[in-house]
Amino acid sequence: MLKQTLHHRRQKLATLINFPVILWSGNTNPRNFPANVYPFRASSHFLYFAGLPLPNAAIRLEAGKLELFIDNPTPSSALWHGEMPTRDEIAEQIGADTARPMAELESSLEGVATIPVQNAATWTQQTQLLNRWVLPQQPPQENDLELAQAIISLRLTHDADALIELRKAAAVTVEAHKAGIAATSQAQREAEVRAAMEAVIIGENMTTSYNSIVTVHGEVLHNEQYHHPLQPGDLILADVGAETAMGWAADVTRTWPVSGKFSSTQRDIYDVVLAAHDACIAKISPGVEYEDIHLLAATVIAEGLVDLGILQGNPADLVEMDAHALFFPHGIGHLLGLDVHDMEDLGDLAGYEEGRNRSSRFGLGYLRLNRPLRPGMLVTIEPGFYQVPAILNDPNVRSKYENVVNWQRLAEFADVRGIRIEDDVLVTDSGSEVLTDALPSQAIAIETSPK
Numbered sequence: 001m002l003k004q005t006l007h008h009r010r011q012k013l014a015t016l017i018n019f020p021v022i023l024w025s026g027n028t029n030p031r032n033f034p035a036n037v038y039p040f041r042a043s044s045h046f047l048y049f050a051g052l053p054l055p056n057a058a059i060r061l062e063a064g065k066l067e068l069f070i071d072n073p074t075p076s077s078a079l080w081h082g083e084m085p086t087r088d089e090i091a092e093q094i095g096a097d098t099a100r101p102m103a104e105l106e107s108s109l110e111g112v113a114t115i116p117v118q119n120a121a122t123w124t125q126q127t128q129l130l131n132r133w134v135l136p137q138q139p140p141q142e143n144d145l146e147l148a149q150a151i152i153s154l155r156l157t158h159d160a161d162a163l164i165e166l167r168k169a170a171a172v173t174v175e176a177h178k179a180g181i182a183a184t185s186q187a188q189r190e191a192e193v194r195a196a197m198e199a200v201i202i203g204e205n206m207t208t209s210y211n212s213i214v215t216v217h218g219e220v221l222h223n224e225q226y227h228h229p230l231q232p233g234d235l236i237l238a239d240v241g242a243e244t245a246m247g248w249a250a251d252v253t254r255t256w257p258v259s260g261k262f263s264s265t266q267r268d269i270y271d272v273v274l275a276a277h278d279a280c281i282a283k284i285s286p287g288v289e290y291e292d293i294h295l296l297a298a299t300v301i302a303e304g305l306v307d308l309g310i311l312q313g314n315p316a317d318l319v320e321m322d323a324h325a326l327f328f329p330h331g332i333g334h335l336l337g338l339d340v341h342d343m344e345d346l347g348d349l350a351g352y353e354e355g356r357n358r359s360s361r362f363g364l365g366y367l368r369l370n371r372p373l374r375p376g377m378l379v380t381i382e383p384g385f386y387q388v389p390a391i392l393n394d395p396n397v398r399s400k401y402e403n404v405v406n407w408q409r410l411a412e413f414a415d416v417r418g419i420r421i422e423d424d425v426l427v428t429d430s431g432s433e434v435l436t437d438a439l440p441s442q443a444i445a446i447e448t449s450p451k
C-alpha cells in the first residue's frame with residue numbers, strides 16, 4: 001500500500017472525528033500450545049490505516065498523525081523467525097510520525113476510542129487497558145460508535161490502491177476456479193478439486209479469504225467437508241476466494257458438472273440462477289437500492305421456477321409470500337473489501353443504512369446489505385438454488401406452501417442439490433464492472449472450458 005494512500009486515509013479520518021483513536025492489530029492465536037499458532041490475520045481496521053499485517057502492534061491516530069506501538073524483534077525471534085525489520089524501519093515504511101514500544105501504550109490512552117478486534121486475547125487486553133467493556137458482540141457506544149461510523153464511511157467505497165489489491169485477488173481467484181474445473185475429470189474426491197484451487201492461491205503467495213466450500217452437497221450453504229467422492233451425475237459447487245498479503249479479498253462461486261455436462265434438469269435450474277445473476281448485475285448502478293437487486297433476483301428465480309412447473313402462481317405474489325426463499329434462502333450478496341463480508345465485525349452498522357434494520361421476513365432476513373449503491377462500492381452478486389432438507393421437509397413449511405409448490409414436479413429435479421453463481425461487482429460512476437468476469441458463467445462455456 002502506498003505510504004501516500006495510508007496518509008490520505010488518516011487525513012480523511014481526521015476530518016470526521018475530533019478525538020484520538022487506538023487500533024490494535026491483534027495477536028497470533030495458539031493452536032494447541034503457545035509456539036504452534038494459527039496463521040496470523042491482522043484486524044482489518046488496523047490494516048486499512050497501517051497497511052502492514054503486523055502482529056501485536058497498535059496505532060494511535062490523532063488529527064491525521066500516526067504513532068506506531070510495536071516492540072523490536074528479540075534475539076530469539078531472529079533465531080526462530082529470521083531477521084525482522086526494526087520498529088523504526090516499520091515506522092518509516094508506513095509513514096508513522098513517531099514509534100514507541102508496546103509498554104508505552106498504557107500512557108497514551110486518555111480519551112481514546114477504539115474498535116474491538118476479533119482475537120479474544122487482544123480484546124481482553126483492550127478492555128483491561130481502557131478500563132471499560134470493549135466486546136466484539138456488543139454494539140459500540142459513544143465515541144467508539146462515532147469512530148465505527150467514520151471508518152465505515154471511508155471503507156464503504158474503495159480508493160485506487162485498494163482497487164489494485166482487489167483486482168489482484170479477483171484475478172487469482174479466477175485462475176483458481178479455472179484450475180478447479182480443469183482438475184475435476186481426474187479427481188476422485190472433493191478434496192482434490194479443493195487442493196487444485198487452493199494451490200493456485202498459495203502459489204501466488206496469497207491465502208484464502210474464508211474457508212473454501214468445494215462440495216457435491218451444495219445444499220449445505222457453508223459446507224466445509226471435502227471427503228465426498230465425485231460421482232458422474234454430481235454438480236460441484238465451489239465457493240473459493242483469494243486474499244492478498246495485505247488482506248484484500250475476492251469471493252467467487254461457480255457450479256459445474258463432474259461429468260463435464262449438465263443433465264437437462266441441472267441445466268434448466270442453472271439457467272434460472274444465471275438469469276437472476278445476469279439481471280442483477282445489469283441493474284447495478286449508483287443510486288440503486290441493493291434490496292431491490294435482491295428482490296429482482298427473487299422475482300427472476302420465482303419466474304424461472306414457475307416456467308419449470310416447480311412453483312405455481314404469479315411470480316410477484318410468490319415473492320411477496322417468500323416462496324422464492326424455499327430455494328434461495330440467503331441474501332443476494334454483501335460488501336467486499338478487506339473482509340469477505342466487509343466490516344461485519346460491526347454487525348449491521350456497515351451493511352445497513354442508518355435507520356434501517358433487518359427484516360423479519362424469511363425471504364429478506366438474511367440480506368447483509370441494505371443501502372443505495374455508490375460508485376466505488378464492491379459487492380457480490382450470488383443468487384442460488386438449493387434443496388435444503390431442513391427447509392423442504394419442515395411440516396410447517398410444507399403446509400404453508402402446499403399449494404404453491406408442485407412437489408411431484410420438484411422430485412424430478414433430485415439431481416440438483418445446490419447451485420450458486422457468484423461474482424464480484426464494482427459500482428462505477430455509470431454502472432458496474434465485474435472484477436471476476438474473466439471466469440465464464442454461461443453453462444456452455446463451463447462445459448467447454450479446458451479440462
Ligand code: GLY
Nearest residue numbers: 210239251382422
Ligand atoms: N463465501 C461466503 C459468501 O459467499 O458469502
Ligand code: MN
Nearest residue numbers: 251380382422
Ligand atoms: Mn459471498
Ligand code: MN
Nearest residue numbers: 239251252422
Ligand atoms: Mn462466496
